[in-house]
Amino acid sequence: GGGGGGEEEKKKEDEKKEDTGKEKTEAKEKASGGSPGQIAVEGSSTVLPITQGAAEAFNQQNPDVQITVGGAGTGDGFEAFCSGDTQISDASRPIKDEEVQACQENGIEFVEIPVALDGLTVVVNPQNDFAENITLDQLRTLWEPAAEGQITTWNQVNSEWPEEQINLYGPGTESGTFDFFTERVNGEEGESRTDYQASEDDNVLVQGVSGDPNALGYFGFGYFEQNQQRLKALAVDTVAPSTETIQSGEYPLSRPLFIYVSTQALEENSSVEEFVNFYLENLNQFVEQAQYVPLSDQGLQEARERLNNRTTGTAPEDAVGGEKGKAEEETKAKEETK
């Protein structure tokens, strides 16, 4: 290796070396619990900063525990999780049926714990001086599959807006953000017009919207917060996105982020249990560091209960957070009125 830190650093390293030396052999057995002293996390890169914060803080108190956190995506994360390679999986969406099945086949049970909220923010270029608010309906008009190639000017969305071209920006189809947005706005996951500029990387979308006066896009709240001078957020159904409105569930486009913990690991691997407890105890600190919105007190309470009770399986949708269920009902109600 190279680099090498100060005296202390080296000492620390040496200790670690010994540890790993002993544990290496066992660690490679595919015991889903993993061996004490080692924790592997894989999954969504959206949730990664939260888990990373937890791991970092945890490691300061327990320097001997080796934690790895990967960001390969929710799907890959579940694959590794369900085949026993990891003990915790980060997810930006609830686990899907086929993934639950895969876990069951390998005898893996898990606890689903919501850890934070993210508000999808609808943004326009700051040069845009006419748009301030957009309704879910208008969003749907704009984003539904039928809009493809049809809805191309602002005034088609809202007749008060000028007849100028509208350029759309959004996350790639493979992100939890996209899934959530399409489901919430268009009623079905993946249902969306396809002729918009996409990127997996929200910073790229920030670049796109901030460089295009005719732009409208949506992405995570954190990216808006950090780029407020370059972007303008629209209120959705007259609710402007903010920590408070997202937390309270008032803002219609907020979604939960999760971690999934293997129950075997919780039982067999003391480090995992310690870590997850630590994680939830200091959750809000990590969430804020990672630029997400903390759960409401109630939500936090529920999350801790799920862990303590080892509530396995995935929760019915509306049990996750009151917010989600509420928004869902609204959408459905609207559908009916149509």
Place this chain on the structure above:
Amino acid sequence: MATKSGAQKNARKGEPEGEGVFKTSVSARHALDRVFSVLVFVAAMIGLVVLAVLLVDIARDGLPRLSWAFITSFPSVIPQNSGIYPALLGSLWLLGLTAILSVPLGIGAAVYLEEYAPDNWLTRLIEVNISNLAGVPSIIYGLLGLGIFVNLLGGITGGQSIVSGALTLSLLILPVIIIATREALRTIPGAVREGGYALGATRWEVIRSHLLPMALPGALTGTILALSRAIGETAPLIVVGAATYITFAPDSPLSSYSALPIQIYSWVSQPQPAFQLAAAAGIVVLMVVLLLTNSVAIWLRNKYQRRG
């Protein structure tokens, strides 16, 4: 057979050009030559200018952020505390192992194909196959590595370990080394081989003593290009399980690991601008590592360069 030489015959003396059938517009040719020499110079400079712009841009953001603490710290969710230590170590491990695995393998394959293999359909198939492998997107190599090195051979490689990553990267860059080395071998005149054989040398003796030293510059060019690619690859490493964040420094080939490009990529996609600066600093570190690694190859190449 009538040529214009007769018609245009003028005194042989005097102006050298412009007489006989030779329409030697030397001045036009020279003008072209001058244009051409400017052209090739400009072409060489284009790359350099872009490089300079890129480096200046990165250095402007990255250098202020760069410090010893940055290099020796672990990454953190707090941008200012964030460091690159485990990623740097991981990349050094990866690069070292990848070089050890791929260079001999690549040169060996090139030597076999160019010097030993009979010129039959099988060899041709392998040849086409290798250049085809060069065009397979890196992420597919990631899927291959996941299937074979992580899952199938997990018992030996330790699953999501540095070895698995290095093996995957090796396969990815192998075609570049093979193709560059083969071309270098191909340019060696047959007379060199004949001279060796005629002394009763075996094929391998000729290869080792004469062909390899002569082909080395080309092989090293391939190595430089290949390692340059390897050090910057993100996608396949993510797939074969490189971590984005680890709380410890990798200390053996079987360790879990992170790598510079993954760290950089992860910083780049954070919302906080302070992370963008860390990413720039990380890129500076990566470029320095790259230069240091390549400098060995560059030095060797300059040493062995010939002009036949």
Place this chain on the structure above:
Amino acid sequence: MSEVSGERSGIGRDQGDQPSPAPKTEALGMKTENLSAFYGAFKAVTDVDMEIRPNKVTALIGPSGCGKSTFIRCLNRMHEVVPNAYAEGCVKLGDRDIYARDTDPVTVRRRIGMVFQKPNPFSKSIYENVAWGARINGYRGDMDELVERSLKRAALWDEVKDKLKKSGFDLSGGQQQRLVIARTLAVEPEVILMDEPASALDPVSTQKIEDTMAELKERYTVVIVTHNMQQAARISDYTGFFYIEHMNDPGRLWEFDETDKIFSSPNRKETEDYVTGRFG
């Protein structure tokens, strides 16, 4: 290009239907003053003063390694192509210094052609090997005819006329040597430098090349390096003898005179020893 006349009859005479060029044209001579040539720090040839007469064949002889090739390569600025090699002194074509600042080496080489000691055909077809030089120099005549004429002059036509499309490398050593001679003849330089043009040739081909040289000097100036004393005596008008007196000295032009003189009554003992084979 259809009818192929007997091997020798065609040479140089198949321009029949044109107003034939004046049989003897005044070519340009060359002159070196104080010419020294270096390979990096190593001085290979020193202080050569030589006058190469126009329309004559000048032969250069001397033991191996004494600097003949180096010297002849200085005459058309090919020496400087070798990395780190350079020449000092003055070389004149007519009364122009070819090493002058404003002299362009390309023009020099265009006017002073050269055949190298080791045959170096291009990795192109036989036809292209011959045609290429003429083409880049703007030859506007019938290329097939030029190729045929040049190959005939180099006594190679009959052997290759059926495989003009084949690579110049797929020829025997002597054929390659004649190919590069043909290539040089095709661009019609005013001075032709030949470094052992007949070394790999059998007596028959040698004879033909010598005939060509005799014919060439009607219009051009010819300089050849040869190890064959008989050949030098046979074809040259002037002969220069290069020699190294003490080990590690640079080569010098030991004696230069009319060929008859050199071979019958040279001024210096070493020359006499060498040409009579009593040397060493």
Place this chain on the structure above:
Amino acid sequence: MSEVSGERSGIGRDQGDQPSPAPKTEALGMKTENLSAFYGAFKAVTDVDMEIRPNKVTALIGPSGCGKSTFIRCLNRMHEVVPNAYAEGCVKLGDRDIYARDTDPVTVRRRIGMVFQKPNPFSKSIYENVAWGARINGYRGDMDELVERSLKRAALWDEVKDKLKKSGFDLSGGQQQRLVIARTLAVEPEVILMDEPASALDPVSTQKIEDTMAELKERYTVVIVTHNMQQAARISDYTGFFYIEHMNDPGRLWEFDETDKIFSSPNRKETEDYVTGRFG
């Protein structure tokens, strides 16, 4: 390695302090039967039956392009190194077929050394050029001494003894030719094939090489290709004349006999024409 004796005296005799080898050792002869050689579809040489006597010098002569190089390269399986080239027929060293299935070409070439028509030194130092072959063949004696002896036999020692570390490429044409001869002598093959070994050499060096050959045949079998009739007559015991009767035919061994016979009263008219220079 310190004292350097006069150029010729040292050659082959500086093994004084060893029990001197039997002055004449019985070497192996060679024999070809029905040998034909091809370059792809092109047949360059056909049906050669020749017996190469041990401890003799056999000279091969003939016009350029008639297949001498091709033939001689078949004798130690160098021909097949050219892409697509192959040979048919049988070549024997002693009574072993060198083209037999189980014969290893490496061993064949180790025992039958070769000097090529175009000098091809390695891009290594002069010393390494000579030492390399011996080293890979497991020579365990004093390498400096071997290099010196070989270079002396090739009449190159004096010219290069101060620059043994320099590249083999930085030599004059004739020096390169002698370098590759030295290289071949250093591995002490039993049969030595030389393709125009003296073509780029001045009379003095040529004389020395010829002396070396005369000495070599005491212990080895020697085959040389030459264009120099005098040389062939001077040094060879047997002479083979290669000839192509009709354009585009493959080359044939037209006549093979004792040298005296070939040069005084050959059986065939073409041979006589050729050796007397009346040919063509």
Place this chain on the structure above:
Amino acid sequence: MAVNAEQRGPSGEGMWQRESRARHFRERAIKIVLAACAYVSVLTTFGIVFVLLFETVNFFREVSIVEFFTSTTWSAAFANPQFGILVLASGTLLTTLIAIAVALPVGLLAAIFLSEYASPGLRRWLKPALEILAGVPTIVYGYFALTFVTPLLRETILPSMTIFNALSAGLVMGVMIIPTIASVSEDAIHAVPRSLREGAYALGATKRETATRIVLPAALSGIVAATILGISRAVGETMIVAVAAGNLAQLTANPLESVQTMTAFIVQVASGDTPTGSLTYNTIFAVGSTLFVMTLILNIVSYVFVRRFREAY
């Protein structure tokens, strides 16, 4: 110099220690080892085919192969997915063509400059300097295209271009592969024997004529190899296009608009939140296979070309 009787005979006496057997054995062993190296590439291919094939077959169980190759819409991950690979293929083609249009002339000319015009000293540092370009992480190139090249082009000559577009991505990709083409070609050009150049100079050829008409053709094989490596890297490149080209899967030949390439799609799915094993996930294998076959055809064509025109010396 203590030596026993002088050496004679075929083998193994005197100072000559010819371990013919051992040498023979070593030779065979080396050959086998080297062949094994070469067959690694074959194994790799088998591995890739194996990895791709299974899921590709699964994919085509659900999606008609005819639709796959004829449909002109690509919306793999949307609610009513359409799988027209032509769309992605055209994106790949477009960006690659732009990249090659930049990199081939520039790289080749730069190679000529390095080998024929630059002094050895200049060459010694210029070549490695260019090679650094090959090592810049591609994400950096992506942002360079997005935040530097695109705005520059939009403000100067191409105001109509969208923020994400094929042109910027292609141009920057071209810069990225310049060193690949320049370096490998330069090695080949440099290795052309000096005697060939001398032959040309002696006929009165200028430096340019010698370089372009004698040296380049002689180095053709290496230049083609360099180009193949360059194209391959462009075809397989992911990050630059993912960041700068827009991931908008539309069938267009207009370089000023966004496109999605095959690789950008693959990486998007592979690193996204899609469940493994789903149809969308399997799509990446189908796309990967198609790309594999496409490059295979390209390689076969260029292989035939090279074999025909290769000059040996």
